[in-house]
Amino acid sequence: MKETDFVNGFAKGLRVIEAFEDGDRRLSIAEVAKKTGLDRATVRRSLLTLVELQYADYDGKFFSLTPRILRLGHAYLSATPLPALLQPHLDHLAEKTGQSSSASVLDDIQVVYIARASQRRVMSINLTPGSRLPAYCSSMGRVLLAAMADEPVRQLLARTALRANTDRTLTDIDEIIVELGRVRQQGYAVIDQELELGLRSIAVPLKNRRGETIAALNVGAPAAHMSLTQMIEEVLPLLTDAAERLRISLM
Amino acid sequence: MKETDFVNGFAKGLRVIEAFEDGDRRLSIAEVAKKTGLDRATVRRSLLTLVELQYADYDGKFFSLTPRILRLGHAYLSATPLPALLQPHLDHLAEKTGQSSSASVLDDIQVVYIARASQRRVMSINLTPGSRLPAYCSSMGRVLLAAMADEPVRQLLARTALRANTDRTLTDIDEIIVELGRVRQQGYAVIDQELELGLRSIAVPLKNRRGETIAALNVGAPAAHMSLTQMIEEVLPLLTDAAERLRISLM
Numbered sequence: 001m002k003e004t005d006f007v008n009g010f011a012k013g014l015r016v017i018e019a020f021e022d023g024d025r026r027l028s029i030a031e032v033a034k035k036t037g038l039d040r041a042t043v044r045r046s047l048l049t050l051v052e053l054q055y056a057d058y059d060g061k062f063f064s065l066t067p068r069i070l071r072l073g074h075a076y077l078s079a080t081p082l083p084a085l086l087q088p089h090l091d092h093l094a095e096k097t098g099q100s101s102s103a104s105v106l107d108d109i110q111v112v113y114i115a116r117a118s119q120r121r122v123m124s125i126n127l128t129p130g131s132r133l134p135a136y137c138s139s140m141g142r143v144l145l146a147a148m149a150d151e152p153v154r155q156l157l158a159r160t161a162l163r164a165n166t167d168r169t170l171t172d173i174d175e176i177i178v179e180l181g182r183v184r185q186q187g188y189a190v191i192d193q194e195l196e197l198g199l200r201s202i203a204v205p206l207k208n209r210r211g212e213t214i215a216a217l218n219v220g221a222p223a224a225h226m227s228l229t230q231m232i233e234e235v236l237p238l239l240t241d242a243a244e245r246l247r248i249s250l251m
Numbered sequence: 252m253k254e255t256d257f258v259n260g261f262a263k264g265l266r267v268i269e270a271f272e273d274g275d276r277r278l279s280i281a282e283v284a285k286k287t288g289l290d291r292a293t294v295r296r297s298l299l300t301l302v303e304l305q306y307a308d309y310d311g312k313f314f315s316l317t318p319r320i321l322r323l324g325h326a327y328l329s330a331t332p333l334p335a336l337l338q339p340h341l342d343h344l345a346e347k348t349g350q351s352s353s354a355s356v357l358d359d360i361q362v363v364y365i366a367r368a369s370q371r372r373v374m375s376i377n378l379t380p381g382s383r384l385p386a387y388c389s390s391m392g393r394v395l396l397a398a399m400a401d402e403p404v405r406q407l408l409a410r411t412a413l414r415a416n417t418d419r420t421l422t423d424i425d426e427i428i429v430e431l432g433r434v435r436q437q438g439y440a441v442i443d444q445e446l447e448l449g450l451r452s453i454a455v456p457l458k459n460r461r462g463e464t465i466a467a468l469n470v471g472a473p474a475a476h477m478s479l480t481q482m483i484e485e486v487l488p489l490l491t492d493a494a495e496r497l498r499i500s501l502m
Contacts, residue, residue, distance in 0.1 A: 004296075005295070005296050005299045005300070006296070006299070006300050006303060007260040007261075007264060007296050007297055007300045008260070009258040009259070009260035009261045009264075010258075010260045010261050010263075010264030010297060010300050011300055011303075011304055012258075012261070013258060013260075013261030013264065013265075014264075014304065014306070014323065017323050017326050018322055018323065018326055019326075020326040020327065021322070021325065021326045025332065044256070045255075045256050045257070045258050046258055046261060048256045048257070049256070049257050049258045049261050049262055052257060052262075053262055053265065054359075055265070065326060065327040066327075066358070067327060067356045067358050067363040067365060068358050068359075068363070069323060069324060069326065069327040070324045070327055070328070070363055070365075070380065070381035071269055071272070071324075071381065071383075072265065072268050072269065072320060072323040072324050073320060073321045073322075073323050073324020073325060073381055074272065074324060074379075074381030074382065074383075075268050075269055075270075075271040075272045075316060075320065076271065076316040076317075076318060076320040076321055077321070077379060077381060081276065083379070091369075105318050107317070107318050107319050108305075108319075112318040112319070112321055114318060114321075115379075118342075128325075128328060128334070128366075128380060129321065129379060129380065130321035130322070130324055130325030130328060131325065132322075132325075
């Protein structure tokens with residue numbers, strides 16, 4: 001790629017959109033400049049362009065995104081057959097287990113939810129397609145990392161802030177690598193309150209016909225609702241069954 | 252807004268992203284140029300910029316979006332308190348009715364789903380946050396249009412392709428305006444197989460404390476599962492109750 005092939009104004013504009021994450025609904029030019037590290041003039045032009053295209057509103061002081069911005073994320077969801085293929089299987093898993101079931105893919109050091117079915121919203125975590133969680137301490141993240149070789153995983157983890165969300169969270173790279181070896185061997189990952197106290201989840205890889213892991217499926221439940229044994233004895237067979245059916249339907 | 256305040260490269264890049272809607276997962280430079288009306292050199296630079304930023308993949312011939320693009324739509328969803336506020340109410344509605352319940356806002360001539368809960372996926376329509384439907388023939392669209400004055404609605408409808416999806420679909424602007432008057436008066440809209448044969452839905456406005464309609468809530472069901480009378484006698488009270496509780500919790 002030549003330098004002249006890079007559209008700076010486009011790249012900076014996308015950074016401006018991302019500045020609205022993390023619950024910051026209304027932002028001033030100064031705030032977006034601070035969050036993105038871009039200069040105010042650039043931020044101002046990007047925001048005014050978004051307003052002109054009706055992707056954002058401006059009340060004279062603050063800018064906020066409009067629902068039109070959903071078209072961008074939706075371009076991926078509607079263009080990718082995977083979420084639509086997954087949804088009935090996740091609905092079935094959620095119904096059978098009475099819990100929530102999700103699918104995600106790896107995006108750098110995080111997992112991104114691409115589909116989800118939930119029977120009841122019991123967790124403090126509010127997840128929708130596009131939501132992200134750290135890969136190192138989530139069940140789907142462990143499954144997706146286990147599909148990679150150890151060395152690139154070490155590099156990813158070295159760039160990750162390995163925070164102890166609870167006193168059970170693995171934060172040592174060597175320990176995580178050992179755990180990923182176990183996940184690779186047994187074909188599933190269990191997270192027992194490493195992401196959040198009171199939350200357990202179990203995940204399996206979704207493989208295509210060539211045996212490549214293309215996503216992860218999981219079921220998450222409040223620890224009070226489901227023991228580790230139940231997760232492995234009751235939920236795991238449903239998950240592997242769903243992954244097997246999906247493998248057959250995938251190219 | 253001065254002309255120099257508009258970042259052309261950003262605006263064109265956003266059009267390139269939107270070209271991937273409608274199930275077109277893999278697109279060549281020529282295809283994106285055709286869909287967007289932009290010249291190939293511009294499309295090429297925009298696509299290569301997306302690849303450089305890992306928003307897109309390139310296999311040497313075709314470009315496809317990566318899940319990272321979900322960050323953009325998610326910036327809206329996470330920054331807006333409304334979807335998170337709505338979700339427990341939609342979950343409750345879906346559970347009580349055994350059907351699906353959604354919330355949406357108006358984006359030009361379409362409704363955009365901002366939250367959804369479904370008990371079972373029985374429709375041929377696969378809806379997720381960011382999905383869009385035509386406003387003129389959907390229950391939430393009717394509620395949102397009814398909140399506007401007749402003249403701007405006429406202008407919107409004049410720009411809409413008023414397609415008869417079924418032989419029940421209202422496609423005459425005057426008839427739609429009369430129906431919107433009825434919706435305004437009765438406080439809800441019912442769609443009986445105007446969008447799709449076999450599909451009924453009922454919607455109410457979600458108003459803030461100032462009485463402004465800020466979104467619509469609905470319940471949709473297969474016609475075989477629920478009569479019009481059931482929708483009005485059983486579902487409508489649940490919807491108005493949810494809207495009233497939400498109104499109190501909104502600023």
